[in-house]
Amino acid sequence: xxxxxxxxxxxxxxxxxxxxxxxxxxxxxxxxxxxxxxxxxxxxxxxxxxxxxxxxxxxxxxxxxxxxxxxxxxxxxxxxxxxxxxxxxxxxxxxxxxxxxxxxxxxxxxxxxxxxxxxxxxxxxxxxxxxxxxxxxxxxxxxxxxxxxxxxxxxxxxxxxxxxxxxxxxxxxxxxxxxxxxxxxxxxxxxxxxxxxxxxxxxxxxxxxxxxxxxxxxxxxxxxx
Amino acid sequence: xxxxxxxxxxxxxxxxxxxxxxxxxxxxxxxxxxxxxxxxxxxxxxxxxxxxxxxxxxxxxxxxxxxxxxxxxxxxxxxxxxxxxxxxxxxxxxxxxxxxxxxxxxxxxxxxxxxxxxxxxxxxxxxxxxxxxxxxxxxxxxxxxxxxxxxxxxxxxxxxxxxxxxxxxxxxxxxxxxxxxxxxxxxxxxxxxxxxxxxxxxxxxxxxxxxxxxxxxxxxxxxxx
DNA sequence: ATCTTTTATATAACAGTGTTATTTTAACTG
DNA sequence: CAGTTAAAATAACACTGTTATATAAAAGAT
Numbered sequence: 001x002x003x004x005x006x007x008x009x010x011x012x013x014x015x016x017x018x019x020x021x022x023x024x025x026x027x028x029x030x031x032x033x034x035x036x037x038x039x040x041x042x043x044x045x046x047x048x049x050x051x052x053x054x055x056x057x058x059x060x061x062x063x064x065x066x067x068x069x070x071x072x073x074x075x076x077x078x079x080x081x082x083x084x085x086x087x088x089x090x091x092x093x094x095x096x097x098x099x100x101x102x103x104x105x106x107x108x109x110x111x112x113x114x115x116x117x118x119x120x121x122x123x124x125x126x127x128x129x130x131x132x133x134x135x136x137x138x139x140x141x142x143x144x145x146x147x148x149x150x151x152x153x154x155x156x157x158x159x160x161x162x163x164x165x166x167x168x169x170x171x172x173x174x175x176x177x178x179x180x181x182x183x184x185x186x187x188x189x190x191x192x193x194x195x196x197x198x199x200x201x202x203x204x205x206x207x208x209x210x211x212x213x214x215x216x217x218x219x220x221x222x223x224x225x
Numbered sequence: 226x227x228x229x230x231x232x233x234x235x236x237x238x239x240x241x242x243x244x245x246x247x248x249x250x251x252x253x254x255x256x257x258x259x260x261x262x263x264x265x266x267x268x269x270x271x272x273x274x275x276x277x278x279x280x281x282x283x284x285x286x287x288x289x290x291x292x293x294x295x296x297x298x299x300x301x302x303x304x305x306x307x308x309x310x311x312x313x314x315x316x317x318x319x320x321x322x323x324x325x326x327x328x329x330x331x332x333x334x335x336x337x338x339x340x341x342x343x344x345x346x347x348x349x350x351x352x353x354x355x356x357x358x359x360x361x362x363x364x365x366x367x368x369x370x371x372x373x374x375x376x377x378x379x380x381x382x383x384x385x386x387x388x389x390x391x392x393x394x395x396x397x398x399x400x401x402x403x404x405x406x407x408x409x410x411x412x413x414x415x416x417x418x419x420x421x422x423x424x425x426x427x428x429x430x431x432x433x434x435x436x437x438x439x440x441x442x443x444x445x446x447x448x449x450x
Numbered sequence: 451a452t453c454t455t456t457t458a459t460a461t462a463a464c465a466g467t468g469t470t471a472t473t474t475t476a477a478c479t480g
Numbered sequence: 481c482a483g484t485t486a487a488a489a490t491a492a493c494a495c496t497g498t499t500a501t502a503t504a505a506a507a508g509a510t
Contacts, residue, residue: 052459063496168422171423172423174408175407182400182407183400189396194393201394204434205432206427209431209432267469277489282469288467
């Protein structure tokens with residue numbers, strides 16, 4: 001009430017730094033999802049929330065700051081998708097679910113996925129500032145963690161060979177799913193059905209190459225239903 | 226001689242459309258390889274060859290035209306790499322060579338590879354004009370053709386299952402190698418050795434998932450040396 | 451409560467970008 | 481050789497991200 005009165009008489013200059021930030025970020029993600037990266041400009045963003053361009057420079061540190069914030073948001077959303085996957089009866093089921101969730105996220109949030117994968121291209125318009133090894137950065141990410149844990153569980157149960165380090169197998173699976181998804185998003189496949197069947201073939205192939213005999217048996221049992 | 230004399234007396238305005246084109250294209254590729262996509266501007270390009278911006282608009286159709294031309298150049302170079310791979314004694318050897326060549330090309334020409342793969346990201350700064358299915362476009366490409374032929378040969382010799390269509394298997398292998406390479410170019414792996422071993426693990430895994438028993442045997446024999 | 455200092459915002463300017471309109475100028479043609 | 485055509489240069493337009501300056505609100509001090 002008190003503050004409401006205050007609002008009427010004289011509107012405070014900044015509505016609290018945090019709501020300003022999220023308001024800007026929401027608008028930015030909308031613009032990104034709407035018209036791609038070139039639809040995201042500091043001027044349009046400022047207009048969208050009804051302020052001036054300087055707001056972007058105090059809330060973030062210019063356009064790159066906005067991108068960086070969106071980048072973290074993208075990873076958070078991806079992680080939400082991954083962590084929503086039930087572990088199921090077998091780690092193999094978990095693994096399959098994680099792969100499907102990764103793909104589903106990418107297809108439903110192409111802009112955010114593009115953001116995540118923008119570092120994947122050697123030369124990106126979203127230049128990376130610090131030159132830390134990408135693996136370290138991603139390793140800390142929750143979404144990578146899920147996959148790692150699933151692989152680890154598979155190895156623990158003897159479903160997957162322990163000849164190779166868990167990180168190594170995780171990286172291989174990551175590359176596999178990423179490879180397919182980026183092609184699918186590019187419209188490489190002629191239909192959704194074709195994309196589905198190729199995703200299945202790819203994941204099945206790489207898995208049968210990584211599973212132990214026991215793992216293969218369990219996989220067949222799981223894939224039956 | 227005649228033309229040389231002519232050059233001395235009065236230098237022709239445009240030195241023939243084609244040399245102009247290639248001159249611009251060379252400069253453009255240098256800029257792209259040098260400082261990434263943002264180093265490539267029509268103004269800088271015009272300055273580099275000592276002309277005005279309008280030249281770019283008559284030779285190509287603006288910046289997008291230059292990008293498109295570089296894009297074709299990239300595919301041509303990639304195809305050169307692929308076609309330089311000897312077919313070897315077995316299609317499996319050929320296949321392995323093609324994968325290695327793909328990776329080698331990407332590592333040696335990151336800018337050109339980024340160009341090729343720019344269509345792979347759903348939202349690219351190198352927007353695609355025509356909305357034709359990417360698979361059709363690539364299918365006509367020479368580099369894709371090599372892989373397709375190798376897969377086909379493997380199937381013909383019973384090394385690879387013919388349960389799945391050749392296009393399907395080709396797409397799967399394409400996604401596999403692309404997935405690894407894009408991660409490697411992003412600096413995902415901590416060292417070249419790590420990248421090497423993961424590339425090997427990935428390709429071996431997916432292959433053993435696709436090969437027939439006969440194929441697996443042949444692969445082991447080939448991988449021994 | 452008033453005065454001062456700090457800080458976020460707005461306005462305007464700067465250095466770029468791709469593209470287009472206009473003008474100049476070289477090359478071709480009758 | 482004059483007239484036409486087409487390409488190149490110049491300049492302008494509508495943008496972009498960023499920075500400098502000025503204003504006004506919030507915070508701190510007396």
